[in-house]
Amino acid sequence: MEQPEALLIAGPTASGKSALALALARRLGGAVINADSMQVYRELRVLTARPTPDEEGRAPHALYGVHPAASAASVAWWRAAALAEMAKARGAGLLPILCGGTGLYFRSLTVGLSEMPAIPDPVREEARGLLAEEGPAALHARLLAADPASAARLRPTDSQRLARAWEVWRATGRGIAAWQADGPATGPAPFAFRAILIDPPRDALRAAIGARWDAMLRAGAMEEVRALRALGLDPALPAMRAHGVPELSAVLDGRLSPEEAGGRATLAIGQYTKRQATWFRHQPLADPSRTHIINARIGGKAQFSESQMGRILSFMKMVG
Incomplete structure (x- = not known):
């Protein structure tokens, strides 16, 4: 029996994944499903650069801001939730488009999850x-x-x-x-995956990270961190360690200036994007014949060149 199609859009932070996912969802009739481990937390819209309410209204979006910061979102939880949203999209006649930068999330779908014991x-x-x-x-x-x-x-x-x-x-x-x-206990998800990997040059990514940080501050990142701290959460929780949270917390405590915090945060994000890029280069998202690599940064406003979008659409139409 032929498996239904699903599209994976992956790449490092600030590479333009969300803009591409939205554009393709509108062109192809798709639903965008979050595959980023930080964008699942409802308290972190600004600092994780989640799609805006306007963007979410232009195409179906799922698994953004759905998990409380008070508990850790596991890979197993995300996989189950993603499979449910993929089935929902297919039932509505939509292409599931999984978009994010968390390699383990993608691997949990394409390879499966290892069996893990219950912890007392x-x-x-x-x-x-x-x-x-x-x-x-x-x-x-x-x-x-x-x-x-x-x-x-x-x-x-x-x-x-x-x-x-x-x-x-x-x-x-x-x-x-x-x-x-021991190998995966779940096995791969029952989908035929295509993948688009965005792998931009380092200089383009560094510039985008700096611009994004400035935009986050203007959009209320400091206020978001202040509200998160007011919840009194365990500092070891993933949401409390999201990029920008420790640095802006230090500003609120008087331990760093805003400029120092920005320098540290953008450096940490840049180092993280190197690890992301390394992961995606060495952990195939899909069969090479079903993978399209974009060696450029996608513009945040979805300003794609006609040739670029043409190549992407041709890739989507190819016979797998």
């Missing part, structure tokens, strides 16, 4: 306690001694994944890397 609450609390008391670097050192294979795959600053790796090892005596090596 006391073990989970222990991991969070160590993270809060000792910090991520110390937890990384603990993990390196207990489970070097998993620790080698994680950065010492990656609090959420470090805590997850520690609790899996403590609960099972087996590292998360070993569990993942």
Whole structure:
């Protein structure tokens, strides 16, 4: 039985994915489904550059701002939600267009998810306690001694994944890397995937990141961080570590000037986009014959050249 089509649009932060997804949704009759791990949080519209209400009104959008910042959105949660939205789109005669920069989200669909054990609450609390008391670097050192294979795959600053790796090892005596090596438990989603990868030059991306940061400040990023802090959330939660939140929090506390915060935030975002680009270059989104790579940044206002859009539409019409 022939599988239904779905389109993946991936690339680093500020590469123009959302503009392209919206343009294609309008041209092809599609529904845009968020595949970005930060844009799922409802309290972070400005700092995550979510589509505006006007943009969301121009084509169906799903999974944007649907998860509370008070809890972590897991890959398994996103996969289940995305599959439901993809089925809903197909039922309405629309092309599912998954748009984002989170490689693990895409991989959960195209490859599947590894089976993971249930973690007892006391073990989970222990991991969070160590993270809060000792910090991520110390937890990384603990993990390196207990489970070097998993620790080698994680950065010492990656609090959420470090805590997850520690609790899996403590609960099972087996590292998360070993569990993942067993292979996917879910298998790939029942769709025929095409992919568009936006891979712009570094200088174009750096300029876009700087311009985006300035636009976020004008749009109320400081007020958004102030409101988020008022919730009194665990600082280890993903939403509290979103790009810009720690830096603007430091401004509110008087520890950084706005200029210093902007420099640190744009540097961190730039480093993150390098990791994103590396992931997408080495983790195929789809079969190469079903993947179109754009070596340029898509304009934020969807100002595509006719030749560029023509090539994209020709790719979408090709026989897979």
